[in-house]
Amino acid sequence: MFSRLLGRSAPSAQVxxxxxxxxxxxxxxxxxxxxxxxxxxxxxxxxxRYIEIDQEHVQVSIAPNNAGHQLVASIPVRSSRRERPxxxxxxxxxxxx
Amino acid sequence: xxxxxxxxxxxxxxVGKTTATANLGxxxxxxxxxxxxxxxxxxxxxxxxxxxxxxxxVYDLVDVIEQRAHLRQALIQDKRLPELFLLPAAQTxxxxxxxxxxxxxxxxxxxxxxxxxxxxxxxxxxxxxxNALAPADQVLVVVTPEVSSVRDADRIIGLxxxxxxxxxxxxxxxxxxxxIKRGEMLDIADVLEILAIELIGIVPEDETIITxxxxxxxxxxxxxxxxxxxxxxxARRLLGEQVxxxxxxxxxxxxxxxxxxxx
Numbered sequence: 001m002f003s004r005l006l007g008r009s010a011p012s013a014q015v016x017x018x019x020x021x022x023x024x025x026x027x028x029x030x031x032x033x034x035x036x037x038x039x040x041x042x043x044x045x046x047x048x049r050y051i052e053i054d055q056e057h058v059q060v061s062i063a064p065n066n067a068g069h070q071l072v073a074s075i076p077v078r079s080s081r082r083e084r085p086x087x088x089x090x091x092x093x094x095x096x097x
Numbered sequence: 098x099x100x101x102x103x104x105x106x107x108x109x110x111x112v113g114k115t116t117a118t119a120n121l122g123x124x125x126x127x128x129x130x131x132x133x134x135x136x137x138x139x140x141x142x143x144x145x146x147x148x149x150x151x152x153x154x155v156y157d158l159v160d161v162i163e164q165r166a167h168l169r170q171a172l173i174q175d176k177r178l179p180e181l182f183l184l185p186a187a188q189t190x191x192x193x194x195x196x197x198x199x200x201x202x203x204x205x206x207x208x209x210x211x212x213x214x215x216x217x218x219x220x221x222x223x224x225x226x227x228n229a230l231a232p233a234d235q236v237l238v239v240v241t242p243e244v245s246s247v248r249d250a251d252r253i254i255g256l257x258x259x260x261x262x263x264x265x266x267x268x269x270x271x272x273x274x275x276x277i278k279r280g281e282m283l284d285i286a287d288v289l290e291i292l293a294i295e296l297i298g299i300v301p302e303d304e305t306i307i308t309x310x311x312x313x314x315x316x317x318x319x320x321x322x323x324x325x326x327x328x329x330x331x332a333r334r335l336l337g338e339q340v341x342x343x344x345x346x347x348x349x350x351x352x353x354x355x356x357x358x359x360x
Contacts, residue, residue, distance in 0.1 A: 011280025016244050017287045023244075024251050024291065 025062045029069050036060055043073055052078040100208040103215050103335070104137075104233035105268075108249030110220030112241045113270040116306055118217040119147045119315045120325065124332030126181035127317070130212040133172065133182040135204075137229040138219040139194060142186035149313020150175065150183050159187035162199045168206060177318065182211070192224045197231035204232035213335075222256060230257065236265035237297060242272060242283035247291060254294055266297040268331065273302045298331035299342065300324050 026032055040060040047053055054076035062069050105118045115138075122134040136144035139159065145151040153173050156166035161184070168184075175181040184207075187194065207214045218229035230236065236257050240250040250267075257265045269288060276282035289296060303324035309316040316325035330340045 013277070013280050013283050013287065016283055017291065020244055020247055020291055023248060027248065027252060028255065 025064065025069065029062055031062060036062070040073075043075070047075055054078055098212065098337070100212050100214070101234045102204045102208070102232045103213060103235045103237060104218055104229050105215060105237045105239060106218035106226060106229060106253055107220065107239040107246070108222060108253040109246045112246050113239050113268075113300070113306075114220075115143050115147050115217050116310065116315070117237070117239050117268055117270065117300075117328065117331075118144060118215050120317045120328035121332050121335070122148075122181055122213075122215050123175075123178060123315050123317045124329045125213050125215075125335065126175070126178040128332065128336060129180065130336075131180050131182075131210065132213045132215065133184055133207055133211045134215045134217065135184045135207070136186035136217050137200070137225060138217060139186045139190050139192050139225065140188065141219065142188050144217050145173075145183060145185045146313060147310055148175065148183055148315060150185075151313070154185045157185045157187040158203075159190050159194045162195050162203060168203075192219065192228065195228055197228055200228045201232045222252060226253075226256075230260070230262075233262060236262060237268055238265045238292075238294070239268045239270050240288060240292070241270050242277075242288060247283065247288055251292055254292060264294055266295045267292060268298045268300060269296065270300045271302045272299055296342065297334055298327060300327040300331075 040058060043060060044053070044055050044058055048055065057074075057076045059072075059074040061072050063072050064070075103121075105114050105121070107114050115136075118134050122132045126132045134144055134148065136142050136158065138144070142157075145154060150173050156171035158171070160166040161168050161171045171184055173183045173185065175183065204214055204216075214232075216229050216233065219225035238250050238253055238257075240246050254265055267289070269285060272285070273282055277284050285296070285299060301323045303316065303322060305316045305319055305322035306324050309319060309322065309325075316322040317328050319325050333340050
């Protein structure tokens, strides 16, 4: 995935670092990429019951923070099925930790 | 300085644990400390051949623990450096021949006679690693700038941090400045950022490691080995000296430093 994002000519050290950062999050938290995908699907299903979201662009990941690791979900909202006061956002709701 | 048990480990095999143990043992003994290098890799002993002492083994670690031999009978004194000793691993036994309690007791006994007990850990995270970790006052993790090595080091660091022991320190081994400059090898900063532990030394890739292992003469004993000079710097840091970290110096400079510190 990263080789495509960075283009074929990305220096291999950079690729190594990014691959390591991803795999170490999985190792350190014992949460596999597969589990994360299942979690993502369920989060989409639950949120979509209440809010219309851009399901293609939902991102769920685990990122290191000062205290350890943080589950970060980025869920772009299309519009609300309810009337107001939910304000649709163009580019992603705040991360739900 | 109180005597210290220092365990050298890595997770992944073949990254330089045994080489580091042998070279640090010699560098510390050259500086007048009484040192024993303890091979904890039961069944796959190698520290003896790297140190060039393989022909002098009579008894081993397991013989001592099972009380077939006294500690004094099993310790091999290095003729090059009278302050340096080797306690070899058993070659025909399994890692399960000893346990953590026995290792702690053995190292407590060694502490009464030596300033430094350097424990060469087997690869892996199982029984043998746990035996090597149990007596440690300090842990050095050897890592090479490769994805597999860094990943395994991360696992080891997690296991050490789960104990009451102080945070491990990192030896970055087999660094190649030309590859790093081209962006084709993980840099010092990359590895430190990922592993987030303190650095104790950077060792360049160096063919003298191979030729010196061929001869059973660890690189620290040579006059012009960049890797040997790097291990001397690590030994000085272990002794509490403030030795600045250069970037990856050119080998010629390292060799000059090596000669300088030998005087």
